[in-house]
Amino acid sequence: MTGVLEALRGHGDRIAVLTETEQVSYTGLADRVADAAGRLGDTRRLVLLETRNDLPTLVHYLAALAGGHVVLPVPAGRDHHELAATYDPDVVIGADGLRQRRPGSAHSLHDELALLLSTSGSTGSPKLVRLSRRNLISNATAIAEYLDIRETDRAATTLPMSYCYGLSVIHSHLLRGAALILTELSVVDDDFWTLFRRHRGTSFAGVPYTFDLLDRIGFATMDLPDLRYLTQAGGRLAPERVRRYAELGAARGWQLFVMYGATEATARMAYLPPELAADHPGCIGRPIPGGAFTIEPLDGWPADDAAGELVYRGDNVMMGYAYGSADLSRGNEVDALHTGDIARRRPDGLYEVIGRSSRFVKMYGLRIDLQRIETALRDHGVAALCTDLDERLVVAATAPHRPAEVARLAADAAGIPSSAVRAVVVPELPMLSTGKPDYPAVRAMADPLDDATAQAEDLRTVFADVLHMDRDAIDPDASFIDLGGNSLTYVAMSVRLERALGRLPADWQRLPLRDLQGRTAPRRRWIATLETSVALRAVAIVLIVGSHATLFELWGGAHVLLGIAGYNFGRFCLTPVPRKDRVRHLRSTIAWIAIPAVVWVAVALVVTDDYYLSNLVLANKILGPHDSMTAGRLWFVEVLVWILVALAALCWIPAADRAERRWPFGVAALFLVAGLALRYDVLGLDLGRDAWFTMLAFWFFAAGWAAVKATNPWQRLAVTIAIAVGLYGYFDNPNREALVLAGFLLLIWLPAVRFPARLTVVAGVIAEASLYTYLTHFQVYAVFEGHPALGVAASIAVGVLLTQAVTLVRRRLRERKPSVSSVAVPAPR
Known part of the structure; x- marks a missing residue:
């Protein structure tokens, strides 16, 4: 790796890196690396690099290698702190830049040493793998060969750069002059796929959990025209899933490479050729180019079984382990890697792993030391035994600790989501007659249903209350969106979760309930976070009621609400789920709005003269009478319902659904342009503002939709300009235009605000009640004629x-509805 700069420059002006905002050539990357290497100095030093999947991290990493430093x-x-102290x-090098702790080096570093990686992913263990320059080059070359990486390939960084698998993607692609799509986004994010399609991504890597997420978002139906192959490693993927993805790839024109490896082998030891994956999904395949396997006898394993410990040899085998800084001067001490896996070689030459012989397990791409997890729990006062079952960490602990608490501590120690832990509490830990831990008994205790209840005991109740579902029907592995959450229930859920967790995690609506459990943040006594859309919703409904009741005159709140409705449509209804689920979600959202509106109008028709039958079908703007006061009272609900009905019909069309998935911002922007065309009547249709009011007002909804799909500052700026232009002259009152523009600016550029905690609760309650407040306030404030302040307060109170x-x-x-488990089912006759 001493020739890093020369290798980069050798690829000339080919694209090396693509991000959301930048495109960097190999020559440009080499210039940045050279500049960073100069700041690191000529003396070889140990560089601790905090990694993100971004350009500064990549530049500093390559600069350290180019300068001969140890990373x-x-x-x-x-x-x-433990690693730094050791x-x-x-x-x-971290978020605040490069910090030199001393001018030279405090260490004696072996000449070949280039990289130090944790054997346990992100658990912070001081035990590190020592890797040489030869290790890195050998493994990158082998991977590039069997994957047939080409200069035209573009790989997305779906794995962390601190993980050997993530680094192997970077090494192998830079070696061949291919491009990297650097992103921190998850595969569950719409923006990830927008970026992947825009940069014509050809591959991405995944651990088994990645494939769980791909199943959840409907990956099988995605249109990815440039995708060439997927790679999978980081733990065993179930054979049936390997076969399913291999067959899917064959049908869609891409390949699946299932791989086997370890940090101690720099990354990869074996791969399963894609053409064999469907027929041999349980195999790890054959050794990588330049590597070799042997099966060696193992104590306690039958000698006549033709199985034994899998041992690997190759130039990518580590130099050895490091346990402290003194070990950094040691040379190569390992020529064969004993994997601890029990395997056999089949007659066709493929290898398959049939068991494990160590206390290590592999999950989420991490090699986890179970003994270390037990020690970490003991340090927290929890006596526990740890094992694994079906790609889950199983923990048995003694009372009085709660299962949710044990699961959280174990997940934190292992560096995995709490959804990957099954915790049970027992009076005493199971032991064999020899006094050794009885791990099979621990596995037997791991009842998935009991564990699911323990994991999400509190939040399941919150989800059930807000979503009006049976508590037992709440799947701990489902997210708010998976469970049918929409823009109406979103407000209540965000406020309840803010109280329960202390602070809302980013993109919480997409996180499984299990992952939310245990994410309690330090609480600030007086300050809390409120999403801007929720704050605007509360302010807008107050402005609407206050203006109608003549307490003040600040018009425009309803148009801001229409923009928020479009914003939430893009966020909740156009999630990466199968088309049928999208339409079902839209139907549910329409029902949440239309049914209360129709019921209220029916009541009002009986006791007042405020409405007509056309209001009952939410079509007063279309059917009239157009000269009555009723024509304007429920226009917002009418507009919103019919927009959603039209879009539900559009989403049902497969071609339209595919287009939106492929170009989410482009499709939203197209609808915004169409809405503005209607606003300016560019076709000379002379639509007017009565019967065609829905069409004229649609552009506000489309603007909110485009705003949420805008993934970079330039797109957000384009939407902002379009809104400003569309608003100019739309209303007779410039103040109204300024108010609506201010609301959209906050929605687009400020995702969340910090308010006094009590104020956020009040705002959340008012925002949650905005629909019922809007429906009823016309009749409520009229009772307090001459007292507008009382009328406004009463309207909001009635809505709440x-x-x-x-x-x-x-x-x-x-609660009265019997659950499935309590219903007596007659025996078959």
Whole structure:
């Protein structure tokens, strides 16, 4: 790796890196690397690098290698005090830039040593793997060969750069002059796929959990025209899933490479050729180019079984382990890697792993030391035994600890999501007659249903209350969106979770309930986070009611609400799920709005003269009468319902659904342009503002939709300009235009605000009740004629009380409804 700069420059002006905002050539990357290498100096030093999948991290990593330094990559945002104390790095590179702790080096570094990687992923263990320049080059060359990486390939960084698998993607692609799509986004994010398609991504890598996420988002139906292959490693993928993805790839024109490896082998030891994956999904395949396997006898394993410990040899086998800084001067001490896996070689030459012989397990791409997890729990006062079952960490602990608490501590120690832990609490830990731990008994205790209840005991109740579902029907592995959450229930859920967790995790609506459990953040006593869309919703409904009741005159709140509705449509209804689920979600959202509106109009028709039959079908703007006061009272609900009905019909069309998935911002922008064309009547249709009011107002909804799909500052700026242009002259009152523009600017550019905690609760309650407040306020404030302040307060209070009453009724109905488990099923005759 001494010739890093020369290798980069050798690829000339080919594209090396693509991000959301930048495109960097190999020559440009080499210039940046050279500049960073100069800042690191000529003396070889130990560099601790906090990694993110971004350009600065990549530049600093390559600069350290180019300068001959030894790099210790660690995941950003975690506690690395133990590693720093053990290895005493000379240089630390983090979010705040490059910090030199001393002018030279405190270490004696072996000439061949290039990289230090943790054997346990992100658990912070001081035990590190020592890798040489030869190790890195050998493994990158082998991977590039069997994957047939080409200069035209573009790989997305779906794995952390601190993980050997993630680094292997970078090494092998840079070696061949291919491009990297650098992103921190997850495969569950719409923006990831937008970026992947825009940069014509050809491959990405995944651990088994990645494939769980791909199943959840409907990957099988995605249109990815440039995808050439997927790679999978980081743990065993179930054979049936290997076969399914191999067959899917064959049908869609891409390949699946199942791989086997370890940090101690720099990354890869074996791969299963794609053409064999469907027929031999349980195999790890054959050794990588330049590597070799042997099967060696193992104590306690039958000698006549033709199976034994899998041992690997090759130039990518590590130099050895390091346990402290003194080990950094040691040379190559390992020529064969004993994997600890029990395997056999089949007659066709393929290898298959049939068991494990060690106390290590592999999950989520991490090699986890079970003994270390037990020790970490003991340090927290929890006596426990740890094992694994079906790609889950199983923990048995003694009372009085709660299962959720044990699961959280174990997940934190292992560096995995709490959804990967099954915790049970027992009076005493199971032991064999010899006094040794009885791990099979621990596995037998891991009842998935009991564990699911323990994991999400508190939050399941919150989800059930907000979504009006049976508590037992709440799947701990499902997210808010998976469970049918929409823009109406989103407000209540965000406020309830803010109280429960202390602070909302980013993109919480997409996280499985299990992952939310245990994410309690340190609470700030007086300050809390409120999403801008929720704050705007509360402010907008107050402005609407206050203006109608003549307490003040600040018009424009309804148009801001229409923009928020479009924003939430893009966020909740156009998620990466199968087309049928999208349409089902839209139907549910329409029902949440239309049914209360129709019921209220029916009541009002009986006791007042405020409405006509056309209001009952939410079509007063279309059917008239157009000269009555009723024509304007429920226009917002009418517009919103018919927009959603039209879009539900559009989403049902397969071609339209595919287009939106492939170009989410482009499709939203197209609808915004169409809405503006109607606003300016560019076709000379002379639509007017009565019967065609829905079409004229659509552009506000489309603007919110485009805003949420805008993934970079330039797109957000384009949407902002379009809104500003569209608003100019739309209303007769410039103040109204300024108010609506201000609301959209906040929605686009400021995702969340910090408010006093009590104020956020009040705002959340008002925002949650906005629909019922809007429906009823015309009749409520009229009772307080001459007292507009009382009328406004009463309108908001009635809306809140109605919302709470409806929630209570739904909860009571849910509680009275017998669960499936309590219904007696007659025996078959």
